[in-house]
Amino acid sequence: MNHDTPLSPLPLHHLSDGRCPVLTTHQLREHGVPPAEITERCRPGGPWQQLLPGVHLLHQGPPTSEERLHAALLYARHRAPSVPTQARVAESGPEPMITGLAALALHGFSAAPPLLALDRIDVLVARTRRLRPAGFAGIIRGADLPDAQEITGVPTAPVPRALSDAVAMLTDPTVVRRLLTEAVRGGHCEAASVVRELSRARLLTRPHVVDAVDALLAEGRALAEQQLYDMVRGFGLPDPLWNVDLRLPGGPYLGAVDAYWSDYGVAVEIDTRTPRPTGEPPRDAYREQLERLGITLVRCRPRTLREAPEQQATVVRTALMAATDREPPAYVVVLPH
Structure with missing residues (x-):
């Protein structure tokens, strides 16, 4: 008897009705789709496609920004069935969250590229996770993960941490300065919280980051002085x-x-x-x-x-x-x- 064959499979259209049509291999099997059928449907010309290892999109054509975000998160959450449950829990730690430029785009930063323009969607995971980047899913490990903020249903790193993870990947001084300045000018966070995160990540040794921080602190102080003046008046x-x-x-x-x-x-x-x-x-x-x-x-x-x-x-x-x-x-x- 083939143990991959479902006893009472759900109609395949049921899997994508009313939800983001991105599922892992494990989720598809739970819905009664055997591995052979998953492989067949993801072949060139088939109705599905594999976005990332073990993560599938249940339609052809380019994925939307929402589908890419969910695919990156599903990839980061993916557990191999061969790993015992207790070991999986011990290894996983806090839930993954979107960080870096993708998180800043979710927070509404005009200086961050649109989600669909990003070649990489960074996901912040616990340092203990044994996981490699794949495709457009970047993996950033952290010892102390912040509390995620839900933005349109997507767990997202708070602005200071997302900025720090983005700046770590950037070399363009103009882009770094624009992002840091918008964080304060846009009211997303205080300059001091950004500086703390950059210091924690040991990024304040990079000259272009130091220059951007100087501009950030000046921007933060000027804004606070204007707010103090407005309060008094x-x-x-x-x-x-x-x-x-x-x-x-x-x-x-x-x-x-x-x-x-x-x-x-x-x-x-x-x-x-x-x-x-x-x-x-x-x-x-x-x-x-x-x-x-x-x-x-x-x-x-x-x-x-x-x-x-x-x-x-x-x-x-x-x-x-x-x-x-x-x-x-x-x-x-x-x-x-």
Whole structure:
């Protein structure tokens, strides 16, 4: 008796009705299609085609972008039947997700090529996976996989990780700069999160990446400064002194702040989590030093300024109102930054 012959096979049109018509060999066999018939149907001129090893498209003609994405994910999830179930679970780790340029296209990046124009669809998998790239499916292994984001039903790496995986493959400085700049300008993520991922991937030793990061940080700061300005004006806060250096009279330099209300002794600093300039004290020491002088330092994250400006304005307004209950701040010299 042929064990590959199904006892009650489903009609073949049932396999692609109402779903993405991309299935693995194992899935087809579960639907009752024997291997010999799969092979026959994927021959030149047949009704099906093999997109990737063990992954089949149930129609002829070019696959759509959705079909290519699902094929790459199915290939990355594919398990050989000879591997015991427990071993498969131990090996697999977190579920694969789309990353690199394909993920950026899913996130809506205009600087990323359209999905159909990509020769390679990168899939991020656990480092323990024994899997090689094949066809248009690229494989990127990672020790610590981020939580995937679902975009149109496709598990997708978050923007900072997708950017890092894309930049690792790119050598064109212009493309790298455009992608990094769009990440911040488009509100996808903060500059600091991108820099952390690039540092984790050890990409900050590449000159064209370093140049792009410098532009990214400048873009992120300029955007955050504009959002701080809009918050102050939009929520009716008093006008501060913008972008100033604080110094003790005849004494040492204290540091730079993005806004300073000298009458209230309240300063605002945009916290980008980047290294402070040479000569400035560490952030905690800086705050303590200002507090000893009677100056309240409010730190604003770019993300909060972007997503919750009213909440941030309330924090600043509370600090300004509390100034009436404090001793007047020490006199400091205020200079343009």
